[in-house]
Amino acid sequence: MLPISQRGNAMPASPIRKLVPFAEAAKKRGTKVYHLNIGQPDIETPKAVLDAVRHSDFKVLEYSHSAGNESYRKKLVQYYASVGVQVNANQIIVTTGGSEAIQFGFMACLDPGDEVIIPEPFYANYNGFAVAAGVNVVPVTSHIQNGFALPPMAELEAKITQRTKAIVICNPNNPTGYLYSAAEMEQLKQLVLKYNLYLFSDEAYREFCYEGHQTSALHLEGIDDHVVIMDTISKRYSACGGRIGAFVTRNQQVLDAAMKFAQARLSPPSFAQIAGEAAVDLPADYFDTTKAAYKARRDLIVQRLNAMEGVFCPNPGGAFYAMAQLPIDDADRFCQWLLESFSHQGQTVMLAPATGFYGTPGLGKQEVRLAYVLNLDDINAAMDCLEAALKVYPSKI
Amino acid sequence: MLPISQRGNAMPASPIRKLVPFAEAAKKRGTKVYHLNIGQPDIETPKAVLDAVRHSDFKVLEYSHSAGNESYRKKLVQYYASVGVQVNANQIIVTTGGSEAIQFGFMACLDPGDEVIIPEPFYANYNGFAVAAGVNVVPVTSHIQNGFALPPMAELEAKITQRTKAIVICNPNNPTGYLYSAAEMEQLKQLVLKYNLYLFSDEAYREFCYEGHQTSALHLEGIDDHVVIMDTISKRYSACGGRIGAFVTRNQQVLDAAMKFAQARLSPPSFAQIAGEAAVDLPADYFDTTKAAYKARRDLIVQRLNAMEGVFCPNPGGAFYAMAQLPIDDADRFCQWLLESFSHQGQTVMLAPATGFYGTPGLGKQEVRLAYVLNLDDINAAMDCLEAALKVYPSKI
Numbered sequence: 001m002l003p004i005s006q007r008g009n010a011m012p013a014s015p016i017r018k019l020v021p022f023a024e025a026a027k028k029r030g031t032k033v034y035h036l037n038i039g040q041p042d043i044e045t046p047k048a049v050l051d052a053v054r055h056s057d058f059k060v061l062e063y064s065h066s067a068g069n070e071s072y073r074k075k076l077v078q079y080y081a082s083v084g085v086q087v088n089a090n091q092i093i094v095t096t097g098g099s100e101a102i103q104f105g106f107m108a109c110l111d112p113g114d115e116v117i118i119p120e121p122f123y124a125n126y127n128g129f130a131v132a133a134g135v136n137v138v139p140v141t142s143h144i145q146n147g148f149a150l151p152p153m154a155e156l157e158a159k160i161t162q163r164t165k166a167i168v169i170c171n172p173n174n175p176t177g178y179l180y181s182a183a184e185m186e187q188l189k190q191l192v193l194k195y196n197l198y199l200f201s202d203e204a205y206r207e208f209c210y211e212g213h214q215t216s217a218l219h220l221e222g223i224d225d226h227v228v229i230m231d232t233i234s235k236r237y238s239a240c241g242g243r244i245g246a247f248v249t250r251n252q253q254v255l256d257a258a259m260k261f262a263q264a265r266l267s268p269p270s271f272a273q274i275a276g277e278a279a280v281d282l283p284a285d286y287f288d289t290t291k292a293a294y295k296a297r298r299d300l301i302v303q304r305l306n307a308m309e310g311v312f313c314p315n316p317g318g319a320f321y322a323m324a325q326l327p328i329d330d331a332d333r334f335c336q337w338l339l340e341s342f343s344h345q346g347q348t349v350m351l352a353p354a355t356g357f358y359g360t361p362g363l364g365k366q367e368v369r370l371a372y373v374l375n376l377d378d379i380n381a382a383m384d385c386l387e388a389a390l391k392v393y394p395s396k397i
Numbered sequence: 398m399l400p401i402s403q404r405g406n407a408m409p410a411s412p413i414r415k416l417v418p419f420a421e422a423a424k425k426r427g428t429k430v431y432h433l434n435i436g437q438p439d440i441e442t443p444k445a446v447l448d449a450v451r452h453s454d455f456k457v458l459e460y461s462h463s464a465g466n467e468s469y470r471k472k473l474v475q476y477y478a479s480v481g482v483q484v485n486a487n488q489i490i491v492t493t494g495g496s497e498a499i500q501f502g503f504m505a506c507l508d509p510g511d512e513v514i515i516p517e518p519f520y521a522n523y524n525g526f527a528v529a530a531g532v533n534v535v536p537v538t539s540h541i542q543n544g545f546a547l548p549p550m551a552e553l554e555a556k557i558t559q560r561t562k563a564i565v566i567c568n569p570n571n572p573t574g575y576l577y578s579a580a581e582m583e584q585l586k587q588l589v590l591k592y593n594l595y596l597f598s599d600e601a602y603r604e605f606c607y608e609g610h611q612t613s614a615l616h617l618e619g620i621d622d623h624v625v626i627m628d629t630i631s632k633r634y635s636a637c638g639g640r641i642g643a644f645v646t647r648n649q650q651v652l653d654a655a656m657k658f659a660q661a662r663l664s665p666p667s668f669a670q671i672a673g674e675a676a677v678d679l680p681a682d683y684f685d686t687t688k689a690a691y692k693a694r695r696d697l698i699v700q701r702l703n704a705m706e707g708v709f710c711p712n713p714g715g716a717f718y719a720m721a722q723l724p725i726d727d728a729d730r731f732c733q734w735l736l737e738s739f740s741h742q743g744q745t746v747m748l749a750p751a752t753g754f755y756g757t758p759g760l761g762k763q764e765v766r767l768a769y770v771l772n773l774d775d776i777n778a779a780m781d782c783l784e785a786a787l788k789v790y791p792s793k794i
Contacts, residue, residue, distance in 0.1 A: 002595060002622050008505040008654035017463075017660060038460075045458040053668060054451045061442040061638040061672070063435075066414075096493050096640065099662040107529055108405040112509060128661030132504055134531065198399060225399050241458040241667030243493065243640075257405035263414060264525030265496040270638025271450060271668035275458070 011131045015124050015356025022339035023350050031343045034374060034382035037335075037350040039174065039320065041373040043238045043290060045275075052278030053271050064267040067259060068094020068246075072273045075280040076246060083206065085218040085229075091250055093258055094268045094276075098204050098232030098245040099125065105200050105228045105247065106133040108257035110165050116200070117159050118168045119151055121175050121323070121357030121364060123202065126168060138164070139359030144325050144367060147314035148176035150184040153191060166198035167191065171214065172205045175357045175369040176323050177298075177316020185215040192226045199223065202230045205319035207287045210295045212317065224250040233272075235320070236287075237279045242272030294320050297372040297379055304383035305370075308390060322370045323354060329395040331355055331368050337393065344388040347381060408528045412521050412753025419736035420747050428740045431771060431779035434732075434747040436571065436717065438770040440635045440687060442672075449675030450668050461664040464656060465491020465643075469670045472677040473643060480603065482615040482626075488647055490655055491665045491673075495601050495629030495642040496522065502597050502625045502644065503530040505654035507562050513597070514556050515565045516548055518572050518720070518754030518761060520599065523565060535561070536756030541722050541764060544711035545573035547581040550588060563595035564588065568611065569602045572754045572766040573720050574695075574713020582612040589623045596620065599627045602716035604684045607692045611715065621647040630669075632717070633684075634676045639669030691717050694769040694776055701780035702767075705787060719767045720751060726792040728752055728765050734790065741785040744778060 016037055023033050067073065073089040080087050095101040102125075110116065112134030118126060120139035130137045138159050142148040156167070167188060172179040180188075192199045201217035217227045232245035247258055298315075301322055305313035310327030328334040331353035338348050352371070354364030372379060390396065413434055420430050464470065470486040477484050492498040499522075507513065509531030515523060517536035527534045535556050539545040553564070564585060569576040577585075589596045598614035614624045629642035644655055695712075698719055702710035707724030725731040728750035735745050749768070751761030769776060787793065 002506075002593060002648065002651075004650050004654045005504065005506055005508045005511075007508060008651075008657070011504075011654065011657040011661070013657050014463075014660040040460055042457065044456045050455075050458065054453070056451070058447075059441045060439065061447065061636045061669075063437055063637045066411075096666070097663060103662075107402065107408075109399075109402055111402045111404060112531065114402075125661045125663075128657065132658065132661070134509065196399060239458045240460045241664065243664070243666040251399065253401050254399075257401045257408065260405070260408040260410050260525065261529065263411040264408070264522045264529070265500075266494060266522075267638065267640070269493070269640040269666040269669060271672075272458075272666060275668075 007131055007134070012124070012127045016352050019335055019339060019350065022336055026339045026348060030346065032347040033339065034347065034349045034378055034385065036370045036372070036374065036382055037352045039235065039371050039373060040240055041235065041238045041320070042375060043293060045238045046279065046282055046286065048282060049237055049239065049275045049279045053274050056274055061270055064270050064273060066262040066267055067092070068268050069273050069277070072277040075277050079280045080248070083216065085216050087218065087248055087250065091248060091255065093247040093255070093262050094273060095245040095247050096268050097243040098202065098230050098234065101230035101232070101245045101247040102126070102129050102202065103132065104258040104261050105230060106130065106135055107261050108254055109198050110135045113163060114165045115161060115163045116166045116168050117156055117164060118359070120359050121354055122359070123170055123174045124356045137359050141360060141363065142176070144312065144314060144323060148173065148178040148323065150180055150187065153187050156191060160195055164195065164197060166200050168200045168202070170202040170204070172209055172318025174205065174319055175321050175352070175354070177319045177321045179209050179211060179214065179317030182215045185217070185220060189220045189223050193223060197226065199227050200230060201227065204232045204235050207236050208291055208294055208320060209318040210291070210298060214318065218248065228254060233276045233279060239272070239275060239279070242275050243269055244272045244276045294372065297376060298322065300376055301370060301372045301379050301383065304380070308387050311390070320372050322372060323367055324370060325366050326368060326390065327396055328366055328393060329397055330365050333395065334393060335368065338389055342389050344385045347385050349382040349385040404528055404531070409521070409524050413749050416732055416736060416747065419733055423736045423745060427743065429744040430736065431744065431746045431775055431782065433767045433769070433771065433779055434749045436632065436768045436770060437637055438632065438635045438717070439772060440690060442635045443676065443679055443683065445679060446634055446636065446672045446676045450671050453671055458667055461667050461670060463659040463664055464489070465665050466670050466674070469674040472674050476677045477645070480613065482613050484615065484645055484647065488645060488652065490644040490652065490659050491670060492642040492644050493665050494640040495599065495627050495631065498627035498629070498642045498644040499523070499526050499599065500529070501655040501658050502627060503527065503532055504658050505651055506595050506625070507532045510560060511562045512558060512560045513563045513565050514553055514561060515756070517756050518751055519756070520567055520571045521753045534756050538757060538760065539573070541709065541711060541720060545570065545575040545720065547577060547584065550584050553588060557592055561592065561594060563597050565597045565599070567599040567601070569606055569715025571602065571716055572718050572749070572751070574716045574718045576606050576608060576611065576714030579612045582614070582617060586617045586620050590620060594623065596624050597627060598624065601629045601632050604633050605688055605691055605717060606715040607688070607695060608714040615645065625651060630673045630676060636669070636672060636676070639672050640666055641669045641673045691769065694773060695719065697773055698767060698769045698776050698780065701777070705784050708787070717769050719769060720764055721767060722764050723787065724793055725763055725790060726794055727762050730792065731790060732765065735786055739786050741782045744782050746779040746782040
């Protein structure tokens with residue numbers, strides 16, 4: 001028998017995908033499943049973005065520059081300026097999705113055994129990228145009672161050791177939808193300055209803020225060397241399958257190191273760079289329209305959830321996720337039961353158990369994440385299912 | 398000052414890209430540069446492959462399955478059957494280029510401190526993927542005198558330690574063009590069985606064999622658990638920018654481990670999966686035509702090189718690279734000089750110094766790699782430049 005690697009063993013399986021076989025079995029039984037479990041929006045990719053690819057007329061599908069096409073990076077400079085972030089084209093490396101931007105940051109800045117502090121609950125794949133890089137994730141718990149606000153600085157500081165190299169935030173947050181305030185971002189700035197840490201800021205959901213404005217980590221002054229932004233077009237333009245993201249920093253050494261990882265994998269995908277470049281030229285009202293659609297969904301799902309007995313859902317300020325506390329024994333068991341043993345008028349709903357988003361074992365057992373990526377009718381139908389389910393779930397508490 | 402990581406420091410810069418500024422400067426001076434330095438073919442991507450993307454009519458650019466679209470994986474099963482490799486759709490993970498397939502193999506099967514044996518000269522980016530994975534590359538030297546045949550088994554065996562976990566080959570080979578014989582593949586089979594090693598086989602150039610047939614590592618019987626194929630559509634269909642590859646193995650544990658890395662990065666690019674799927678339906682004569690074009694180029698470049706005084710170029714059996722020994726002091730210096738200080742009728746040629754392909758310091762100083770990715774006229778013009786250059790190069794030996 002050939003051994004697989006220790007990191008291959010340690011690598012976490014996707015906490016969401018483990019429920020997929022139960023969803024497939026439900027569908028085979030004829031049950032309609034509403035997917036609120038993953039961040040795959042039903043909102044159409046803008047036609048102009050897809051058409052840019054469809055109307056392309058090159059003859060050879062060539063490698064692009066390892067940092068991405070210069071024409072696209074120049075467009076991204078315009079995009080970032082539009083959100084108040086001043087960078088130049090050489091401070092951007094186009095990546096294969098936001099995923100690769102996170103990997104580049106971990107690889108270029110962190111060594112095996114180093115620690116990164118992440119407010120939990122957090123995007124589960126940070127665990128996977130950390131295992132791949134040999135890095136240890138140190139969670140600091142945020143709480144549903146205050147909407148998952150940034151934990152007090154003293155709690156973050158208490159986690160800092162000699163091996164701490166970075167703080168990772170996602171803003172607005174996946175899975176909580178929490179939008180960090182300007183004051184919280186200022187606290188983080190002081191912290192990374194005090195302890196000489198990197199601030200990795202995943203800003204995939206930047207455009208979707210419903211209560212106030214996003215403070216980008218690159219808005220913070222005086223910490224240029226500390227900040228790396230991990231970005232993606234996946235959510236911004238409903239272009240998840242393009243696999244185009246960006247690694248953005250003003251730290252030249254970090255750029256140089258990340259570029260070596262970028263060169264090793266040759267280039268990001270060429271087709272979707274064309275899409276990304278076209279997306280920057282979308283009409284100015286594109287985000288207004290999309291944001292209005294998500295806001296209506298958020299308002300509906302939060303209202304429906306809080307109207308259910310024993311359910312609490314804080315109002316998320318951004319992204320397209322809501323976390324809800326349910327009167328249940330165990331979120332994993334409940335989510336599986338929804339697919340395996342329940343239906344309401346031939347329908348059920350697939351949710352993400354929050355346990356997969358916590359680094360601390362045992363947390364999140366009464367919480368689920370709901371991605372409001374479906375239209376209002378579907379959200380209502382899904383909430384009807386959840387409401388009915390909670391009335392009959394055997395292990396209700 | 399914030400430190401970058403040790404692995405960020407250890408990560409090798411691309412040995413080819415370091416010459417790019419000199420090529421750019423030559424072009425600015427008005428010198429035409431023939432690029433024989435990288436494997437970017439000028440052969441057009443088949444129109445049917447590009448049209449499949451251009452005529453696509455989906456509305457949302459969605460994530461695909463983490464293992465790639467099932468429809469594409471089923472097509473790949475057909476493709477592999479056509480080259481005598483029997484696998485099923487669950488034994489294939491569609492990757493972001495061959496690069497990611499190599500990364501998945503290193504990550505899933507190897508731990509930091511493990512060793513992989515690779516015949517040198519080898520594809521330079523194996524170094525980068527090894528550094529990213531914390532793995533040590535142990536080179537075994539092959540020699541230009543016998544066309545870079547597989548080194549004797551005793552030399553490979555002498556390198557095996559307790560930490561040796563895999564042998565990596567590229568067949569047909571980049572950078573040497575060497576096509577491993579069935580007998581050599583059988584020797585490798587016996588070796589991996591004897592020492593319980595993985596055999597990672599990079600088969601990016603499978604379709605381009607000019608002397609006999611390729612023996613795929615998946616043709617070898619009785620070592621299913623040992624073999625992982627790293628594959629890509631980049632060269633096969635002149636689709637380098639698509640960033641679509643494949644990780645193929647019959648070892649279920651390795652598939653399970655690799656899938657966790659695949660899930661963490663969500664999915665491979667969607668547009669180019671459409672291209673890859675269409676490519677499997679190309680007419681049966683597609684590879685005949687393409688191969689004939691490369692063979693004519695190979696015949697020309699080898700003939701031209703061997704006709705130059707003091708130059709030796711073994712006849713490569715596959716891929717689209719030739720290695721040549723030149724009567725020069727230092728390949729890096731010579732290649733830079735070609736761009737910086739030489740021109741012939743307003744033209745020059747860019748080559749890859751072979752030093753970047755050797756793991757053993759000091760080797761390859763009189764060798765260069767030539768990618769015959771240009772048409773016959775351009776190859777002739779490039780060889781005119783090289784011939785003229787060798788007559789006047791100041792450090793000729």
